Amino acid sequence: MLSHLRPAIVMIALFTALTGLLYPLAIMGVAQLLLPTQANGSLIERDGKIVGSTLIGQNFASDRYFHGRPSATTGPDPADPSKSIDAPYNASNSMGSNLGPTSKKLVDRVNASIEAEFDAGRIDVVAADAVTTSASGLDPHISPQFALAQAPAVAKARNLAEAQLRALIDANTERRLLGVIGEPRVNVLLLNMALDRLQ
Template sequence: MTRIPHWLAQHIAALRVVLVLTLLTGLAYPLVMTAAAQVPGLDRSAQGSRITGADGRTAGSSLIGQSFTDAKGNPLAQYFQSRPSNAGTGYDATASAAGNQGPESVVDAKDKPSLLTLVCGRSKAVGDLERVDGSRPYCTDDGVGAVLGVFHDGGTSGRVTKVVSLNQACPARPFLASYKGVAVECAKDGADYSRAVTVPVRGSAPAHPKVPADAVTASGSGLDPHISPAYAELQVPRIARERSASEARVRKLIAKYTTGRALGVLGEPGVHVVELNIALDRTFPKQGA
């Protein structure tokens, strides 16, 4: 009886293993998972948690937020506005990301605004849109970070010799006329202020701004489809005007799309702004929209 050479037997065994694993992991496993995904209760998530719009067509995913703006990025007044997003150009699921700026980001760079200026500018814009006071601590009236660059004759201490409003480029008028008896200057393009001591100025804004925090800061993923009940409430008067509806009916719709804390204790209540806006179109169609 002719015996198969040892080297050939090893190759045949390897081929058998490859064939078995290919059938198991390349065919059987995907088929089982596909079948399991069609089980009632799981099928919706397996298909992307799709949301049906007011027109009956797929309008997105319940897991991913959307921007309700026009082609120029201006908010559409007839819709509830989402929180800001740092995912790509906004809510891009292929570019989920945070802004990666922290509390120390208070001075604008030439090509990138600081986190403080982003927050200040967003708060002012939301305040203007909702017709409320959009001021915040450490923000100027024109919506940038209220931060001074203070020069001392002793380096970091001693007599103040020069003061610059670091985030207000010339010819802007500085938010403060003077600091410790020295006139405040606007920031000159290209000037080096690295030797200045950075001094944020709180200003007279209320400790609890009317514009909620989630209206001016992005989520960690940049994809969060929820806003806080406080931000939704802030937008009620505008939505009621634009939709020719009573504020009470708009609030009732908000309540329907508000979720509580997970397990009753985790996280905070949230309003699903995408589903809420679809419900708006169904309940209060905007004329001419």
């Protein structure tokens, strides 16, 4: 029996070391050499401080900034940890709302988002990403249409020319990869950082 058990234990130990330790360390080393920024979370620094990541959206509430799309992430309620509350862009709880197209709760939330955008005077045309959440709830990008729709309100809040903001949006629009893959998009954090550099 030991003659059969010993090779099995050796193989388990060997493959655990290879696939659980050596391979991940080798991949991490290659990633650190070839793509150090991406391997370390695509972090963005300003004045020596980390202000975010190009991969995770942030909740911008001020009218002086462009806003990202709604986020369906939640977090524990500080008053009662057994309950959860809305916590936009909570990276520790990445998820979508999982509400289907026939969900009354989804319809009510989208309608409330549309009304809030119009009431705040931020937009006059509703882009789909202005009122719908992403699958992860953390998407840092918006469509150029949504960014352009917010330009008048941001220009007014900052006392800037609208044409200046339109040019800024165009300069910060990421194009399709190889001209065909993906959709044009604007990273909200990078756009807002460029906006701060204008003043």
